[in-house]
């Protein structure tokens with residue numbers, strides 16, 4: 001390393017991830033909203049419905065406090081859509097049925113007691129959609145699921161069986177608040193698209209037991225896969241043997257189904273079925289699209305760091321060669337001993353380096369987390385790895 005005289009060569013200030021990231025266009029954020037891509041990729045996505053949200057429901061989500069529906073007190077109006085229109089986006093319900101209450105004071109009280117008085121048709125539509133999807137769903141808004149609110153759920157999962165289950169999770173989640181209040185954070189400021197132009201949807205996905213070991217996050221840039229990462233932060237011994245099969249399946253899935261996504265750079269999550277079955281095609285095991293995320297700093301970089309991904313992005317490759325695509329797995333360790341990896345709340349996971357360093361205990365984890373930002377910045381500047389001896 002060449003040491004410069006600080007007087008004659010002022011030090012370059014450390015660059016943050018946001019400074020080294022290519023500008024994110026608002027159109028990219030919009031393309032990654034579930035309802036934007038779901039129409040195109042319905043056949044490769046587990047069964048889901050998107051319900052356009054009304055201003056009244058969005059106001060309810062934004063309000064402080066959690067008042068849940070008293071279903072006994074709600075008489076849902078007749079359905080406005082066919083509940084089994086599997087692939088159809090549902091039409092937005094109107095705010096109130098004709099003949100709404102005349103006494104404004106009573107009305108106010110009713111609304112305070114039972115928020116669904118403000119969106120009875122939407123409430124009813126949500127109920128019907130849960131039933132149409134088999135009685136158990138997992139919710140999300142345009143980009144995020146309320147994974148940070150699992151502590152509010154009786155089952156500690158994202159499984160919801162009633163509209164009240166859904167409202168409780170959505171209203172308790174900072175990730176949902178982020179979708180509502182900061183959708184265009186870190187995007188190109190010169191792009192004038194206003195956040196107010198966003199149509200919000202409630203996404204209800206038919207709930208099924210996913211094996212978290214088989215969820216993978218894939219980073220794509222310039223329509224080329226840069227890397228594939230295990231998404232859940234637990235060590236699964238059996239994955240090691242499956243590494244090349246995972247690579248083959250995910251690369252094949254991308255080439256066949258996703259290479260035409262409107263943006264060249266994006267991040268997708270997929271689920272590899274545990275066993276081969278009929279309908280899995282030539283590849284045997286079926287691969288499902290779970291989510292498409294922005295190629296942006298706020299997207300979790302899983303077992304990679306964004307610094308690494310950005311470096312891979314600029315590397316020249318002769319031609320797309322699936323053998324060079326790294327599948328990164330958590331190779332060692334005992335999840336029981338770490339005590340923080342969970343199957344359904346991957347946002348609670350910590351950097352791979354921390355896991356491999358065996359940091360345990362809440363205080364030690366937080367201490368490490370406080371120092372993590374600095375470590376990341378070093379790695380991104382290329383100093384962290386280079387300084388290792």
Ligand SMILES: Nc1ncnc2c1ncn2[C@@H]1O[C@H](COP(=O)(O)OP(=O)(O)OP(=O)(O)O)[C@@H](O)[C@H]1O
Pocket residue numbers: 046138140143144145146147158175205206207208209210212215269290291293300343344346347
């Ligand atoms: N249909 C489903 N049934 C059961 N669980 C599901 C289903 N779809 C997704 N999940 C679980 O919910 C998790 C979160 O889903 P999703 O990736 O859509 O949320 P997200 O908030 O966008 O996550 P991230 O912020 O990490 O991108 C998935 O990792 C998966 O474990």
